Structures are given as C-alpha cells and as structure tokens.
Amino acid sequence: MRVIAGRFGGRRLVAPAGDRTRPTADRVRESLFSILGDLDGARVLDLFAGTGALGIEALSRGAAHVTFVERDRAALAALRRNLDAVGPDADAVRVVTGDALRHLQDAAARDEAYDLVLLDPPYRDADRLGPLLDQRLAPVLAPGAAVVSESDRRHPLTLVLPLTDERRYGDTTIRIHTP
Template identity: 65%
Template sequence: MRVIAGRLGGRRLQAPPGEGTRPTSDRVREALFSALGPLDGEAVLDLYAGSGALAIEALSRGAGTAVLVERDPRAVAVIRRNLEGLGLAGEDVRVRRRDALKALQNAREAGETYDLVFIDPPYRLAAGLGPQLASALAGVLRPDARVVGESDRRHVLELPGLTTTFERRYGDTLLRIHTA
C-alpha cells in the first residue's frame, strides 16, 4: 500500500496486522481523490481510520489538518508509525483512540468542524451504523462539507439526511460522496 499522489506520492504505508482492518485499495483511493478534486487547506476527519491511508492521502494532496479516529490499539500504533515515517506527526494531525460515535460526540462538544469526513466502517457493520453516524455528523460538518462513505455493495452505508453527489462501484466496494 502506498500514497497515490501529492507531496508524499509513492511513499509506502503499513497496514494493521490481521483480518480486522481492510485498507482501502490503491485503485479505489485514486478514483476517490480524483472525484474529490483539490483539498486546499481542508479540515479532515477520518473515522474508522485503520492504517490512516485516507487521511494521509488527503494531507498529501493539500488538506490542512486531519483527525484520525480508530479504536483498535494495533491499528492506532500503525497509524502513528505511518504518520511519523512520513513526517506528519504534529499539531495539524491528531490521532484519537476511541469509538467513532463517541469521537463525533466529543468533536461536537468541543466545537470542532470539518470540511471532509471519511467513513469506512467494517463492512459487516456498515448497514446498521448509517442512521446513527448521519445524526452524529450534523454538529460537526462545515457548510458545503463532504462526507465519503465506503461500504460493501451488499451492506450499504446509508446516511439519511445527506445528499449523494457521487456513487461508484469498484468490485464489491461501493463508494459514495455526500453533501449536507
């Protein structure tokens, strides 16, 4: 796995061990970031961050800040190694070890807002998480914010209340971009 483009393009990323984390493939990330376009200074929130590849790709392509949320301690360790190895560990990049819904609640309480949110939950849980995530997102999205949902085409991550502006399938992966 590698960073596809931007200032860190071509650099290698580690993935968490085991079957619990399924990193977004290079092909899907490339298609996603082509659809997103420029990320000039955007504030990014990466829920279910896994290896951190989505947030790292966003930072490589010009995003200004990123918060990566992951509850698995092994994945958090890999995220931290990836960030340190790429020289991204610092004030503009934070890693939070906690549940995604709790992280959204904490962000709302702290008054944090984001331009771009990645949601890539375990595929088997995606269909059941959508309504809760959509509700929790309401307090952290900036005007014109975009929310990227990745799920299995058989277990779709539905985010009620958000408008789907982009949808593509890549094998079994369904990728959607939403706006508030």
Template identity: 60%
Template sequence: MRVISGAFGGRRLQVPRGDDTRPTSERVREALFSILGTEVAGARVLDLFAGSGALGIEALSRGAASATFVDSAEAAVRCIRANLSALSAPGEVSRSDVAAYLRTASGRGRHYDLVFLDPPYSSAARVGTELSTRLPDVLSPGATVVCESGRRQILALELPLRDERHYGDTLLRIHDSP
C-alpha cells in the first residue's frame, strides 16, 4: 500500500498483519480525496479506527495541518507510529477505544475539521448510535465526517449526508456537521 499524492506521494506504508485490519484500498482513497479536494489543506484531522493510518497520512501528505490517529489495537498503533516515523510526518497516536477517546477529547476542548471513521465492517452498524452521540462534541463548525463501511453493514450517523458512493463492496458516506 502506498500514499497516493502530495508530499509523501508514492511512499509505501506498513499495514498491520492479520485479519483485524482491513486497509482502505488505494482506489477508494484516491476517489475519496478527489471528492474532498481542497477541504483537506489546513484541516485538523481525526482518524478513528485508524488501522495503518493511511487515511490520516494521506491527509497530511495533501496539506492537513495536523492528524490524530486512534485505534484500540496495539499492532495498529505500532504500525501507525512506524509509518509516521518513516515519513518524518507529524501526528498524535492514541491507543484507545474510540468512545473513550471522544469523551477525553471533548473534555479537553479538542475540535476537528475532518474526521475519518473506518470501523471493522462487522461492527459498523452497532457503533453508529454511540458515534452519533459523541462525535458532534469534537467537530468544528462545518466539519466533514467520512464513514467507510461495507454495503451491507452501513455506518449510519445522525448528521446531514452530503454524498454517498459505492466502490465494490465498500460504501463511503460523507457527512457535514450542522
């Protein structure tokens, strides 16, 4: 897997081994960042269920101001740190349950302009309600939230839906904060 474009374009990324992480394909990432366009430049990015960190790293490569990566798996956190180090890229990495991280971030007054949500497809449907409750507390006005899920396991958020795209078995839903 590689970074598609920007400052780190063409650079390879490590991916956690095993079946616990399903990296976003290069095709889907390329399409997503084409849709987002100039929204990425200068954005404060939050990459939840980060896995390899590919989405947040792609955003940094394309000019995001900062990126925070959250994943509960130690292997994923090690992988993200290795990828950031290999690229000499800035980034904050947190090994945490997503709901716990959102509570902490909200309490600290953190706000993000661009949020990526890419939970395991099997849990996408059940995490939507909790994320809909906690996520708005960390969104900047006009923030964009990108949800990736399977076509049959939809990650539904109670936020205005801007766009929805299908790429094979992958569903991308792009929401705007109110």
C-alpha cells in the first residue's frame, strides 16, 4: 500500500496484521481521487479512518486539514506510523481516538464543517450505520460538500443524501453523495 499521487506520492503505508482493518486498495484510491479532482484547501473528515490511507491521500493532493477518527488500537497505531512516515504539518492533521458517530455529534456542537467526508466503516456494520450516519452528517457538511462511502457491493452503505456517482471495483462499492 502506498500514497498514489501528490506531495507524498510513492510513500509506503503500513496496515495492522489480520483482517480487522481493511485498507482501501491502491487502484480504488487512485480512481476515487481522480473523480474527486482538486482538493486544494479542503477540510476533510476521515471517519472509520483505519490506516488513514484515504485521508493521507487527500492531504497529499492538497487538502488543508484532515481529521482522522478511529477507535481500534491496532489501526490507530498504523495510522500514527503512516502520518509519521509522510510528515504532514502538525496543524494539518488531527487524530481523534473514539467513536465516529460520537465525533459527528461533537463536531456539530462545535460548528465544525467539512468539505469532504470519507466513510469507510467496517463492512459488516453498513446496514446498521447508514441511518445513524444520515442523522449526524448534515450538520457537519459545508456548502458544496461531498460524502464518499466505501462498502461491500453485497451490503452497500446506504445514505439518503443525493447520490451523484457510484463505482464498483470487485467487491467494493464507492458512492459519492453531494447534498
């Protein structure tokens, strides 16, 4: 696994052993960020961050700030190693240890807004999380924001936000929503 393009392009990223954390494949990230286009100055939220591969790719491609939210200890350790490996400016990242849904509530209470939200929850939780995310996403979306979800094609993460693009890569489904 590596950073695909941008200022950190080519840098290797690590993932924890086992199958609890499922990093987004390089080819999927490459395609997704080609679709998203210019991220210069964007404020990004990487929920269920895992190794941080999606958020780090956003930073590499010009995002001004990325908030990573993850609760799994092994994934957090990999995320921190990956951030150390690419060395972004300290004020460009924030790592939140904890629950993604709780973070959305807290961010809304602080009037935080994001230009891009990356959702890559555990595939097994997609059905349960869709309605909960629907309730909590709207207050943290900046005008013109995009929400990207990654899920298993057999059990896609379904959101009520308007769907503007959907792509399949093997068993992975990427959906792009723009409210």
